[in-house]
Amino acid sequence: MAYLKRSESLQGRWRRSRRNHTGQVRIIAGEWRGRRIAVAARPQLRPTPNRLRETLFNWLGDSVRGCKVLDLYAGTGILGFESLSRGASHATFVENDRRTLTKLREACQQFDLEAAQAAVVEANAIRWLEHNRTRWDLVFIDPPFRANRDYKRVLEMIMSHLSEKGMVYVESASRSETVKCPLDEWKSKEIGEVRIQLFRHHARNP
Secondary structure (H helix, E strand, O other), X not given: OHHHHHHHHHHHHHHHXXXXXXXXXXXXXXXXXXXXXXXXXXXOOOOOOHHHHHHHHHHHHHHHOOOEEEEOOOOOOHHHHHHHHOOOOEEEEEEOOHHHHHHHHHHHHHOOOOOOOEEEEEOOHHHHHHHOOOOEEEEEXXXXXXXXXXXXXXXXXXXXXXXXXXXXEEEEEOOOOOOOOOOEEEEEEXXXXXXXXXXXXXXXXX
């Protein structure tokens, strides 16, 4: 019995050390291809894997160039940084976890990004959307899967924040219900336990 308690204690310390450990994620294409950014190993973080990013940015193609990008549940920020690497004009990263925010700010410094190119905002995504009036060309919505109750509300709110050419990318758990959006679903795919969807305006031409 004493051995079990000791094992549980060691396991608890290992988990705590994992939360304080930092990993890395690699940018797969563009100006910063192959460069890595440090990310805090937080329990809620789920960086978009290379395979999913390859699929997403193949869908987007050259349309990323010149875009104003919103990485709404930024986490590692890899979607926003990947967009900047591929020619996006600006990315705003919205995140509410302090340790994750520190890593996002460090990554912006690592790439010598100025305020005109990137902004890191400490905020709850929904409350921030209620007060922000900017219009975006490309919005990434990838909340922790346990927070999937936010999808419907966020997607309704995001409509007033999109430019005429605006597109919205959503990640969700493949085992959950398909995410619905007021926009047209242009592309979708399930890869492992993740479903990815790309939405755009009804009037947008193929």
